[in-house]
Amino acid sequence: xxxxALIFNQRLxxxxxxxxxxxxxxxxxxxxxxxxxVSKIDSxxxxxxxxxxxxxxxxxxxxxxxxxxxxxxxxxxxGWGEVA
Amino acid sequence: xxxxxxxxxxxxxxLEQEEWSPLPIGTSIxxxxxxxxxxxxxxxLILLFVSSAWLSLGSPNSPIELNxxxxxxxxxxxxxxxxxxxxxxxxxxxxxxxxxxLQAILIVLTVLLIIRRSDSLSLFGNSIPLSWLHxxxxxxxxxxxxxxGFILHELIWGRIQGVQIIKALRRPHVExxxxxxxDAGFIDGWFVTFIxxxxxxxxxxxxxxxxxxxxxxxxxxVSAAHASLLAIVSIGSRRYIPGAxxxxxxxxxxxxxxxLLVLLLSHFQFAYGGANRNWLQLYVAALTVPLMAIxxxxxxxxxxxxxxxxxxxxxxQRRHRCFGPxxxxxxxxxLAVTAEPSNRTxxxxxxxxxxxxxxxxxxxxxxxxxRGWRTNWFLRLPSENQNYSSILRKxxxxxxxxxxxxxxxxxxxxxxxxxxxxxxxxxxxHFSHQVDEVLAGRFPDLLLIWIGHNDVDxxxxxxxxxxxxxxxxxxAFIERYEIQLRRLLSGALAANKPGAIVVFGLINFExxxxxxxxxxxxxMVNRRLxxxxxxxxxxxxx
Numbered sequence: 068x069x070x071x072a073l074i075f076n077q078r079l080x081x082x083x084x085x086x087x088x089x090x091x092x093x094x095x096x097x098x099x100x101x102x103x104x105v106s107k108i109d110s111x112x113x114x115x116x117x118x119x120x121x122x123x124x125x126x127x128x129x130x131x132x133x134x135x136x137x138x139x140x141x142x143x144x145x146g147w148g149e150v151a
Numbered sequence: 152x153x154x155x156x157x158x159x160x161x162x163x164x165x166l167e168q169e170e171w172s173p174l175p176i177g178t179s180i181x182x183x184x185x186x187x188x189x190x191x192x193x194x195x196l197i198l199l200f201v202s203s204a205w206l207s208l209g210s211p212n213s214p215i216e217l218n219x220x221x222x223x224x225x226x227x228x229x230x231x232x233x234x235x236x237x238x239x240x241x242x243x244x245x246x247x248x249x250x251x252x253l254q255a256i257l258i259v260l261t262v263l264l265i266i267r268r269s270d271s272l273s274l275f276g277n278s279i280p281l282s283w284l285h286x287x288x289x290x291x292x293x294x295x296x297x298x299x300g301f302i303l304h305e306l307i308w309g310r311i312q313g314v315q316i317i318k319a320l321r322r323p324h325v326e327x328x329x330x331x332x333x334d335a336g337f338i339d340g341w342f343v344t345f346i347x348x349x350x351x352x353x354x355x356x357x358x359x360x361x362x363x364x365x366x367x368x369x370x371x372x373v374s375a376a377h378a379s380l381l382a383i384v385s386i387g388s389r390r391y392i393p394g395a396x397x398x399x400x401x402x403x404x405x406x407x408x409x410x411l412l413v414l415l416l417s418h419f420q421f422a423y424g425g426a427n428r429n430w431l432q433l434y435v436a437a438l439t440v441p442l443m444a445i446x447x448x449x450x451x452x453x454x455x456x457x458x459x460x461x462x463x464x465x466x467x468q469r470r471h472r473c474f475g476p477x478x479x480x481x482x483x484x485x486l487a488v489t490a491e492p493s494n495r496t497x498x499x500x501x502x503x504x505x506x507x508x509x510x511x512x513x514x515x516x517x518x519x520x521x522r523g524w525r526t527n528w529f530l531r532l533p534s535e536n537q538n539y540s541s542i543l544r545k546x547x548x549x550x551x552x553x554x555x556x557x558x559x560x561x562x563x564x565x566x567x568x569x570x571x572x573x574x575x576x577x578x579x580x581h582f583s584h585q586v587d588e589v590l591a592g593r594f595p596d597l598l599l600i601w602i603g604h605n606d607v608d609x610x611x612x613x614x615x616x617x618x619x620x621x622x623x624x625x626x627a628f629i630e631r632y633e634i635q636l637r638r639l640l641s642g643a644l645a646a647n648k649p650g651a652i653v654v655f656g657l658i659n660f661e662x663x664x665x666x667x668x669x670x671x672x673x674x675m676v677n678r679r680l681x682x683x684x685x686x687x688x689x690x691x692x693x
Contacts, residue, residue, distance in 0.1 A: 071609050072604075072660045074621055074622070075607065075656075078628070078629040079632065080656070082629055082636070082654075083654050086633075086640065090640065090644075095650050095651070096651040097636075097640065098653050099653075099656065100653055100655050101655075102655060102656075103655040103656060103658055104655075104657060104658065106659065107659075108658065108659065108662055108663050108666055109662035109663075110666050111667075111670040111681075114667060115509035115681075116681060117510065117511045117681065118510035118683040118684060118686060120667070120684075121507075121508055121509040121510075122504060124532060127527050127528040127541075128539045128540075131532065131545065132538075134529075134542055137653055138497075138653065139545065139549075141651040142497075142549055145597065145649055145650070147495065147549040148550075
């Protein structure tokens with residue numbers, strides 16, 4: 068599963084780059100992000116205390132922190148400025 | 152629909168294309184999951200009402216079983232009375248014909264309202280808002296229907312009394328005199344079918360044919376009138392009631408209930424109060440449900456082309472709004488440029504890793520299948536603060552934003568196709584189904600995609616753990632993924648506004664299994680920890 072997931076991620080990256088190239092003249096951006104792939108879900112506390120397979124709330128928080136930057140970048144590129 | 156998508160350009164050199172070619176995005180009606188909701192509710196209530204009446208009161212009485220019918224003993228002055236009865240009967244028959252004609256017109260008007268192309272009707276130079284008609288026509292339809300009940304009852308009992316008088320007069324040619332009450336139409340059929348040939352002067356051998364005509368014509372028309380009445384109030388609520396999607400959806404379900412109650416009570420009164428035993432009303436009840444479904448489907452089909460916004464309330468209402476910083480900044484001329492419009496949306500396509508689902512006690516697990524979408528890294532986390540908050544909360548620093556959650560448990564990157572019974576049961580929406588949902592609404596400004604974790608279990612797909620077989624699995628995965636991604640991009644381009652799609656790579660399984668190994672170690676020490684750790688994941692939804 069580990070190897071296959073890595074292959075999937077490489078292919079997704081390639082796919083997104085290719086399609087983004089075709090969209091260059093449009094106002095739509097397609098971005099591949101490895102934010103979730105590098106998030107450190109490496110401790111039991113980040114897994115559900117029941118099945119140890121799905122993320123716990125702490126795990127979800129780690130995922131949110133991981134995805135935060137890329138989402139924020141894209142939001143800003145859409146013109147969503149910092150109001151506060 | 153997704154399966155109608157042409158995949159011929161997605162094989163071979165698909166990644167070497169040099170130009171973006173728009174592709175059919177193919178939305179499916181399955182994205183509007185609530186479209187037939189009022190039909191189901193109506194059918195359930197009809198079933199409950201009819202079965203309750205049947206179980207508590209039994210079958211309704213027939214008028215000739217009761218001693219309520221007139222039993223005339225003396226023939227004095229009956230000729231005058233018979234003439235009077237006959238005139239009344241004929242006049243009432245005329246009222247019935249007029250009423251039925253009006254109901255037929257209302258059905259046509261309802262269909263015209265459903266397929267309307269604008270929101271107003273120009274009549275003699277005056278513009279009439281069609282929104283009013285969505286609620287006025289049902290009122291008229293109810294008044295007409297109540298009229299039918301009284302007229303029909305009057306005709307049945309008037310005819311019985313008239314025939315009793317004819318019998319009491321003991322004149323020759325009684326059968327010919329009975330013919331005075333024949334209408335060569337619906338009432339004749341009613342008497343042959345539900346009361347008896349003695350009152351009809353019609354050859355009983357025609358009974359089956361008469362009943363067939365009776366059912367097909369009048370009962371079908373009454374069913375269509377009922378269906379129109381119930382459907383148009385739902386449609387009107389969906390189209391015109393102001394407010395958020397949830398409010399519209401609530402009214403979409405609730406609006407038909409009041410007219411339905413009136414219809415049910417009037418039918419009950421006719422059958423039990425009026426002692427008019429028949430099976431025609433059951434036929435009407437049964438036919439009303441599919442006809443109502445057809446009308447709702449028709450309205451959805453029309454509105455998909457001309458009033459798509461009104462259909463938004465029919466999608467899954469899995470959304471959460473996060474309010475941004477105080478609004479006073481909007482009035483600052485310099486910041487006004489960057490102040491947010493209130494309808495910014497960010498959506499997520501994903502699987503169970505984007506929900507709070509976990510394997511456990513089956514009833515609780517079933518609950519989480521349906522309700523686990525609320526709390527997760529994307530939409531919201533409990534007790535949120537600066538370091539512990541969802542993406543939506545974090546991004547709301549840029550302004551008010553609505554998050555739409557499409558992710559469901561056990562979702563995979565599928566080939567497209569209808570949702571199965573199991574999908575409906577566990578509320579599973581695969582990638583193509585989630586894409587349908589996205590495309591069915593206003594395209595989100597920012598779309599996040601994090602799906603594919605249910606596709607990495609190679610044991611389900613191949614027996615070979617080789618680089619070659621993994622390459623084949625990856626090819627198939629990317630092909631399926633690309634089809635849906637292209638549909639999304641076509642939808643984003645069709646929306647004609649700036650937007651962004653972020654595709655997240657799958658989770659780091661290496662560190663994930665490290666965490667799981669730690670959990671296994673802890674469980675070996677304390678068996679109370681991670682009670683469902685060993686549960687076979689192949690048989691459960693992830």
